[in-house]
Amino acid sequence: MLSILCPRRILFLIPVFFLFVISFQIRAEAATKPNIIYVMADDLGYGDLGCYGQKVIQTPHIDQLAKEGMRFTSHYSGHTVCRPSRLVLLTGQHSGHTPISQNEQYVFPTGTTTVTTLLKEAGYTTGGVGKWALGLPQTSGVPSQQGFDFWFGYLDQGNAHNYYPEYLWKNEQKVVLPGNKIGPQKRVSVNRETYSHDLLTREAFQFIRQNANRPFFLQAHYTIPHANNEGGRAVNDGMEVPEYGIYADKDWPTPEKGFAAMITRLDRDMGTLVALLKELKQEDNTVIFFTSDNGPHQEGNHKVEFFNSNGPLRGYKRDLYEGGIRVPLIVKWPGKIKPDTTTDHISAFWDFLPTACDLAGVESPQNIDGISYLPTLLGQPQPTHESLYWKYRGKEALREGQWKAVRTGPNKPLELYNLETDIGEQQNVADQHPKIATRLQQQMKQSQTTSD
Template sequence: MTCSLKLCRILFFLSFCLLFPFCVTDHLQAEERPNIIYVMADDMGYGDLGCYGQKIIKTPNIDQLAKQGMRFTNHYAGHTVCRPSRLVLLSGQHSGHTPISQNEQYYFPEGTTTVTTLLKQQGYATGGVGKWALGIPESTGVPSKQGFDFWFGYLDQGNAHNFYPEYLWSNEQEVSLPGNKVGPHKRVSISRETYSHDLLTREAFNFIRTHANQPFFLQAHYTIPHANNEGGRATGDGMEVPEYGEYADREWPQPEKGFAAMVTRLDRDLGRMVQLLKELKLERKTIIFFTSDNGPHQEGMHQVEFFNSNGPLKGYKRDLYEGGIRVPLIVKWPGKIKPDRTTDHISAFWDFLPTACELAGVEPPNNIDGISYLPTLLGQPQQKHDTMFWKYRGKVALRAGKWKAVQTGPNKPLELYNLETDIGEAHDLAAEHPELVARMKRQIAASQSND
């Protein structure tokens, strides 16, 4: 080969890399493929963590995760309520392309491709604890038929609103909790002995210990700090927790003591999980994601404003304003993610599937909306979304760069916000930018494949 031909090939390669920087992210070697732990709180707000501005509730262990890893400031849940948000996370498709876009009943069909089935095919041991919501017993949607080697927790999401249930599920085996008894409405606890969150944590830790010598994926979809709505109306306390701990003597309403204690209990168990990984010498081999399934709730007699749970954001659970869908995301991977980093990369739940696939060295499906944010985690050039979309009943929202369009009902006008200068969505600029509004209306229509 002549020197000139060699030079031409080198120049071509360099040009290719410059034109397509996103295809040159270093693929991890097989021995570098990490264990993946995805921890998700239930109804925790953008402002409920110290590292996101919380001043009262104590979250030292989660704050330490952020200190040792990367904190995302522009991360979005898959939805503004529970079931469709989980569906988006597992499928890699946003709610314009998923079969449901509200909390209606839905079971995964047999043979569904999810992040879990893809990781299982790649040789990962797959386990989960917490709230499932995508298949009741004897349906095709149960976790054991959707790629999970092991599952422990709730299957029907309605039962997950009680933290002292009479039973939980280990795969498809009902596990009785005889010390707990609920009333006729199935959500009001009459006797309380076993707190479900503590069992979920125990089983999560057991899964880690059992699979310490092989790659594993653990989905820990905890149910706190969700409210027990029925229990709250019946007993005056919709935030069930065994003790209020350091908040017991605060002169607060009872539900607020419970809410704070739930968040701090979850924080405690994240600290215990990290310590377990250290003991098993798995800390540097494991990437931990921590997030919430949607914005903060105002249920069970808890008030969003009491702890400023949505931080600087407008709205909360069931809204498509930022407070309903923008959530914390913290990712820690010692030795790979540089510590104490913050990113404003705009990402969402549907990006987790391709991110996990890239971590595991498996090709993601073509029919997804997600883009891997592993390049951001590793400090490499990152491909960005042109638009991001959500819908809930008659509401829709679309983000395109700094711009956010929100329609609060089918006959409502489209509102327009500049999130760079107005994170609280206080100033509707639609009248000032009619051409942008028209374009975003077209993008909203194009984002809904079945409408």
């Protein structure tokens, strides 16, 4: 006997069917399994790139990525500091649901599901270079135990603050770097010959060459422009780079020359990356993501205001105001993403895992907080978040549409900002909108399943 659906039930099923059709279309678009390259700078600010308003530091190659792809204006990092931000990116869960929400030591357990393990299961060759921070040598957390076919870089986050280390790691093998020597006192380099960033880039390019004829995922989590703090103090004025290049003759403090030279060096390498993909005839079959792990730092004698590193935003690294967590995101995919486009879609690091799964044509896990932003990249209808949440050492922040709630400490009053009219978070309107403040405060409580 045929059952008859009431009109109300039909109306409920229409949007469900619509989203199913959209998802099917998106998977069909990505059926060829494009290569995925995810480049993440370390402590690069929202205002440090020309395409985001930077007027002094030169970033022509990254700006060209934006001209040939899509620029996100409301994208957020996983956290306001390094390790938990990387954890969020890899697991697709925000910091209210991850085991840590600050820069404490953490080791991935055996069998952890990450974007890397999922892509490996989907047939991708997986590689990474740069800073890991989620498992020391001889633990279950090392990259080779977490889905990486290849890894080259730092395992210990503390060592990653030295650009001239004595060694790096290739998978689980220690690789001694020629000409670098650490002195006996305070772990400070006394000989500096091999600049780690250049070696990381060389290994990344070699991985691409070796795997150009099969789907690959490359995670390039660079350490530029993080300050170098060897032995707990700034070395060589805190921003170490082999040469200052086009900034050598500027009448600037030495740390600012180093900061600008670091970013332009990374920009140079992004230009070489695109040239390599063209040489290998893989440019059209590769999706490049470029972002930063959190907001700009004020360390190593670099001052955020010198280059206006946070742009129009308030705060910087370790803050949960916009300057600490809103970051650049540029995505290029020739023939798929419309060139020179900008989106204000509100997204975050935990959205990368489902986006990568959509690109690979596989299902995302159910227990994640992320929503794929592949529809935005392809110009299709995009599901949105009800809210985004962060926590750090008693601080909390939550964004819901135009509204941003911030609490700067466990006993501090809730602050409320309307980001549509006040992107710089200068006018706390919690008293004018008590119902909205109360609702967002309740959402903060509901967004947590773990404690600091």
